[in-house]
Amino acid sequence: MIRHLTASGGWSRRQVPSNAMEPTYSDEAEAYREKIHAFLAEHLPARWKGIGALPAEEALAFTDQWRATLAANRLLAASWPAAYGGGGLSALEQVILVEEFYRAGVPVGGSNDVFGIQMVGNTILAWGTDEQKAHFLPRIISGEDLWCQGYSEPNAGSDLGNLGCRAELDGDEWVLNGQKIWTSAGHLANWIFVLARTDPDAPKHKGISFLLVPMDQPGVEVRPIEMISGDSEFNEVFFTNARCAKENVVGAVNAGWGVAMTLLSYERGEAAATFPITFRAELDRLIELARERGKADDPVIRQRLAWCHSKVEIMRYLGMRTLTKFVAGEHPGPDASIFKLYWSEYHRIVTELSLDILGPDAMVPSGRWPSNAFQTDDAGAPNDSASWVGTFYAARAGTIYAGTSQVQRNILGEMVLGLPKEPAGLKGTWRELQQAKTA
Numbered sequence: 001m002i003r004h005l006t007a008s009g010g011w012s013r014r015q016v017p018s019n020a021m022e023p024t025y026s027d028e029a030e031a032y033r034e035k036i037h038a039f040l041a042e043h044l045p046a047r048w049k050g051i052g053a054l055p056a057e058e059a060l061a062f063t064d065q066w067r068a069t070l071a072a073n074r075l076l077a078a079s080w081p082a083a084y085g086g087g088g089l090s091a092l093e094q095v096i097l098v099e100e101f102y103r104a105g106v107p108v109g110g111s112n113d114v115f116g117i118q119m120v121g122n123t124i125l126a127w128g129t130d131e132q133k134a135h136f137l138p139r140i141i142s143g144e145d146l147w148c149q150g151y152s153e154p155n156a157g158s159d160l161g162n163l164g165c166r167a168e169l170d171g172d173e174w175v176l177n178g179q180k181i182w183t184s185a186g187h188l189a190n191w192i193f194v195l196a197r198t199d200p201d202a203p204k205h206k207g208i209s210f211l212l213v214p215m216d217q218p219g220v221e222v223r224p225i226e227m228i229s230g231d232s233e234f235n236e237v238f239f240t241n242a243r244c245a246k247e248n249v250v251g252a253v254n255a256g257w258g259v260a261m262t263l264l265s266y267e268r269g270e271a272a273a274t275f276p277i278t279f280r281a282e283l284d285r286l287i288e289l290a291r292e293r294g295k296a297d298d299p300v301i302r303q304r305l306a307w308c309h310s311k312v313e314i315m316r317y318l319g320m321r322t323l324t325k326f327v328a329g330e331h332p333g334p335d336a337s338i339f340k341l342y343w344s345e346y347h348r349i350v351t352e353l354s355l356d357i358l359g360p361d362a363m364v365p366s367g368r369w370p371s372n373a374f375q376t377d378d379a380g381a382p383n384d385s386a387s388w389v390g391t392f393y394a395a396r397a398g399t400i401y402a403g404t405s406q407v408q409r410n411i412l413g414e415m416v417l418g419l420p421k422e423p424a425g426l427k428g429t430w431r432e433l434q435q436a437k438t439a
């Protein structure tokens, strides 16, 4: 069955033509889905409507308690080997787990887990030593270590290879000096993974190392940045003779660029399973809003909603293509850029539509604000003007973080379409390039 918009502005169901794509899962996969349903039924409160239906403070408390439940049942970092506290799930089981959690409107982890589990944890699994895995991975699952991402700098965003935060060896320790910026959740974290310049006399991508740095030390200062919403979810982080152990390098010294790119592929990849679900739910809620506000019969609004519907359906198919590769064991490639570009540009447009439906109420938002500054509001959130205005703000950032739209287009142009590469620019070591810029 698929849904379509009726003349009254509501969704109805009709039969899919027999030649339409109707993906099915194996019996084993469906059996695993039943297990997840049983887990949710056992552990969620009665009459659960999604975490967005809870007031903001209760949602935070619920997330902490839910995270502990997941860890105890090995459903946090569910793909990691059991030796490190994970669940050892297959790729297909992981997909089913996140699908069902997102459908039920429950988080797959806590607020820092995107950095701890998805990014640095997976990267340590891929590149780390046995000692690093044994030390760091269980501490991520227990919640003892909360991570943030120290990549961007004032002069190194899209051109990340230009980064200048320095790390020099002093006996058994690295000493760091420099600045990071836009560090999401940096004020909540006690560890930061840092891309640092360890050899300024190598070409710019070759003198970088990937370091694991404790933040609870005098040489690390975190300064919040206020966003358009008034919240401060990201920060500047300053290092002044900050230190970390010599062995806290992931991969080889001066070979951090490859490690950094592995991590970015995790950052851009997982959305394929979850976004078609969250964006579908968001659009259904927007259609409700149009009805509540008497706009469901407005032909222009209907036309724009229909456009959004087609976009969300295409997103579902794009997601399936990426997931099919993931389940077959392929690493996300340029496909991840197609998906990132697609959802982030769509989200700007759908949230602009939400403000047009709200009309003047969008100027004086009221009710529950989204609990995070990323992507859609939480499942089950009330259809308040504050929810839509907050999501509109978040959508502005979507085309910037995890690689801007222009950068995604460059990747697609060069790697998928085989168009000529960007001009390479000046050649030389990182130090020579900095000198050339200031000459």
Ligand SMILES: Cc1cc2nc3c(=O)[nH]c(=O)nc-3n(C[C@H](O)[C@H](O)[C@H](O)COP(=O)(O)OP(=O)(O)OC[C@H]3O[C@@H](n4cnc5c(N)ncnc54)[C@H](O)[C@@H]3O)c2cc1C
Residues within 6 Å of the ligand: 148, 149, 150, 151, 152, 153, 154, 156, 157, 158, 159, 181, 182, 183, 184, 185, 234, 397, 400, 401, 402, 403, 404, 405, 406, 407, 410, 422
């Ligand atoms: C909400 C949010 C959270 C973030 N969280 C983190 C975090 O936790 N950790 C972290 O390290 N970073 C984080 N970032 C930073 C993010 O990765 C950078 O903002 C992003 O990489 C862009 O870099 P920039 O801001 O320096 O912009 P610039 O790179 O200066 O880009 C400015 C403009 O120029 C365009 N441009 C640049 N280069 C090219 C090119 N070659 N071709 C065409 N156009 C180009 C860009 O597309 C953009 O429009 C976050 C950003 C946001 C918005």
